[in-house]
Amino acid sequence: MDEEQGEVRIGRRRKFVNRLRNYLITGVIVAAPLTITVYLVTYFVSFVDGVVKPWIPSAWNPETYVPFPLPGIGVVVAIVGLVLLGFLAANIFGRTILKLGESILARMPLIRNVYAALKQIFETALSERSHTFRRAGLVEYPRRGLWAVVFIATDVKGEISKKLGDDDDAISVFLPTTPNPTSGFLLFVPRKDILVLDMSVEDAAKLVISAGLITPRWEPKARQPETRAEQAYGPRHPHLAGETLEVPVRGSLADDDLFDDDDEDTAHDHRRAQDTERVK
Numbered sequence: 001m002d003e004e005q006g007e008v009r010i011g012r013r014r015k016f017v018n019r020l021r022n023y024l025i026t027g028v029i030v031a032a033p034l035t036i037t038v039y040l041v042t043y044f045v046s047f048v049d050g051v052v053k054p055w056i057p058s059a060w061n062p063e064t065y066v067p068f069p070l071p072g073i074g075v076v077v078a079i080v081g082l083v084l085l086g087f088l089a090a091n092i093f094g095r096t097i098l099k100l101g102e103s104i105l106a107r108m109p110l111i112r113n114v115y116a117a118l119k120q121i122f123e124t125a126l127s128e129r130s131h132t133f134r135r136a137g138l139v140e141y142p143r144r145g146l147w148a149v150v151f152i153a154t155d156v157k158g159e160i161s162k163k164l165g166d167d168d169d170a171i172s173v174f175l176p177t178t179p180n181p182t183s184g185f186l187l188f189v190p191r192k193d194i195l196v197l198d199m200s201v202e203d204a205a206k207l208v209i210s211a212g213l214i215t216p217r218w219e220p221k222a223r224q225p226e227t228r229a230e231q232a233y234g235p236r237h238p239h240l241a242g243e244t245l246e247v248p249v250r251g252s253l254a255d256d257d258l259f260d261d262d263d264e265d266t267a268h269d270h271r272r273a274q275d276t277e278r279v280k
Contacts, residue, residue: 049074133174136204138195139187141175149204150175152196156188164188181208 052074058064062073088094106112133151141148150173156164164170169191176184197204203216 045072045075048078052078133201136197136201139189176208178211179209181205
């Protein structure tokens with residue numbers, strides 16, 4: 001009798017400990033993302049305020065007239081300053097000064113290389129017409145049979161395309177590392193060796209950052225009857241079919257993204273014309 005009561009007590013104690021552990025894990029899941037987000041935002045605001053506030057004249061600084069510090073003043077001033085800078089750079093006077101400054105930087109041996117590279121990166125990443133990393137895909141890396149998530153950039157052009165030849169039809173992709181997707185490898189992969197994913201680039205980035213722990217939801221699309229154009233392209237996944245045929249990364253990646261969501265009819269007619277031409 002005493003043994004049965006002891007086992008019951010141990011069982012209740014285990015249930016209580018397990019319940020506390022579950023509550024602790026739930027609390028961490030709720031508090032950790034919020035705490036980290038608040039910390040990063042606070043750190044960013046404090047950093048910008050520390051850089052911008054010393055440049056604000058005391059007569060224009062709101063903290064001069066209040067007895068307590070105002071966080072975010074530097075961020076507001078920085079945003080207003082960037083808007084004004086963009087306005088000045090968009091007119092003839094601003095472009096003239098900008099060209100003059102760039103011509104001076106172009107004569108500096110080391111600085112000109114750094115400036116040109118940074119300018120090209122920011123223009124590509126922040127341009128409204130940029131089509132960088134609009135799709136995610138899979139490539140076999142580091143050997144056949146192992147697949148890695150990549151971000152598809154654009155078609156290979158220039159000297160690299162000439163050296164590889166037209167038969168390879170290569171595409172430049174970025175292979176991110178886990179859990180830090182800001183570092184990785186630039187690969188030039190033949191178009192036929194890329195499996196395009198339906199998931200967005202954001203979902204693919206979450207998959208990489210979480211080391212595969214966060215898998216985006218996916219609902220298989222209803223299978224459509226094959227048309228003559230689709231029969232010409234071959235199976236969607238050539239590696240699974242044991243064939244080396246074109247995967248559904250057709251034409252120029254930039255051309256596929258030239259159409260907005262509001263202009264789906266135009267995009268459909270464009271692709272339909274391409275399909276008809278290929279069948280012929």
